[in-house]
Amino acid sequence: MKQISALLLVMNLTLVACSAPQNTAVAPSPSENSTAAKPVNNHQNKLLVVTTVAPLTNIVSNIAGDRVEVKGIIPEGTDSHTFEPRPSDSDVLSKANLVIVNGLHLESPTEKLAKASKPKDTKIYELGGNTITKDQWLFDFSFPKEKGDPNPHLWVNPKYAEAYAKLAAQQLTALDPAGKDYYATNLKNYLQRLDALDKVTREVVASIPAKNRKLLTYHDSWAYWAREYGFEVIGAIQPSDFKEPSAQDVAKLIDQVRKVGVPAIFGSEVYPSKVEEQIAREAKVKTANTADDELPGQGAANAMQNTNPQHTYIGMMANNMRIIADGLKGNSKLVDSLNTTNVVGPTATATTTTAK
Template identity: 50%
Template sequence: MKSIRFTIKLLSFSIIFFFSHVTHSADMDKRLNVVTTVAPITNIVRNIGAGYIDVTGIVPDGTDSHTFEPVPSDARILEAADIIIVNGLDLELPTVKLAEKVKRAKTPIVRLGDRTLRNEDWRYDFSFPREHGHPNPHLWPNIALAMRYAEITRDSLATLDPRNKEGYIANTAAYLARLQKLDDAIFDCVKSIPEKNRKLVTYHDSFAYFAPRYGMKVVAAIQPSSFSEPRPQEMIRVIKQVHKEKVPAIFGSEVFPSKAAEQIARETGARFIDQLSDDELPAPPHDSFIGMMVNNMAVMTEALGGNPDCVANVDTRNHTLIP
């Protein structure tokens, strides 16, 4: 009888050990479920968490992030998230409002922009006037600020998932090195542009944080704060500015075609180029935030009289994305 009881106890311990080992292995293999918003942020997060997280970006490519309204299926995605990473600075207000309503109590919402800049460093402009209370949220074209986004993402993921902390640190180090090369290349691009041409007229105020870092001047943005086409008096104001500043090119986006921007170009004799992007990634294999900025700089530099080869050696692939 003793031997039978011993055998039963041994079998019980073996079963308990087996299931605890299986549970532990499952926990170790479980990836964080991360939900993001706009494509550049989604891509930055994917590079930092490569191999350790699953990422869902709920704002589709080519969608105006300012006017995006989440749908019921997005509520289910947000509800299941382990962490929600957004730009903040009031860019995704409907999405954040929904997230706060449906997310689990312990799921953090990380607002990258709010943690990157102090309030006194927020910028207000034509598309984002101070009287409306919403600052310009487009921090990421300034690569120094994008690097801060990467660091905040690293720290947020490591806090939630400490067992993979070293992986997040390694991924971030590699990604920051590539961002630094991009940053250096952008400085080279601007240096190649004649000083009198280092001026930007864009359809949307997407380069408010980019311009002062790299030595450029935002002369005007065509899209007003309502995110509609400008009124005639606003177009007259922009036309006068473009004439006064002798701006050689006006930049739009093929995602958001603007008849007003084309008309202003015709009125002033400036070239109209609809190939800039602040939130849509290019096609594979360059479908990355870095790839988007490389495209922007090649287009911008050539149109303003500089040498677009300045970004020829920037690696645009998502190197840290591993199986």
């Protein structure tokens, strides 16, 4: 009997050992990340921050790094002014711990869905409204004052992108105080990249003859950039109702381009139209497409998921500077000194690169 009891005891211990969980998570060692605050590596444990347009998503994710999941819900190449959220976006918003939007009436349908879908305690934070005051709003061709909607494209101005990054760091720290040092480190590194972008932009502008520092674009998204860097926006092809311009409008623009004598006008990758080609042909100027919310090439706006080193906010602005410089007879080679990669993620590189 003693032998049978001993045999049964051994069998029971074997069964217990075999039934133990095999996928128990092992906490990462401190050496796995060299930043001041260790990022969370278990995707299921991450906080979720929902953003809107790709440049915002990229800016926020450069600060959030691996501690927070950042998800943008407005697809690239989509008109953010008129984008209607999908049913699946409601599910994403229902799980958000923080929602970060541009504001200034840019993503009204998305903000409306966020208010209806988000958890009660989840904050919706507007970057634009916390970067400039109402007296600094700009109204223009695409955004006339009588309609009450200011031009919302602040991020096209790198100085405002710096403000967005700082505000994002504040909000992430409030959401996740334990990550304060980690966010501060990412912010410091990212601000170095944005400062280099600002310096190169000023060099590019200085290389363009003063008489050519005028912009006619399809969608009027360059107002805050122009104010910062000494350009004049002479018009926008797209009317304020976002429809195609009338034949009369086109004729006026052709006359205006001829009168001011700019060597190029600029279309939009998001708003494909043959109107700018017609204007350029009849006014005998060049045309090229710029971008304000579509990052270059294929990739993810979230820096932690991005395997394309050019698919970044800084990469988008670097492309724009090349296009504008080439079109307006400036020096596009000045842009070559820029490091356009993210400061975090698969393609992150050292932050020591500065503008020459």
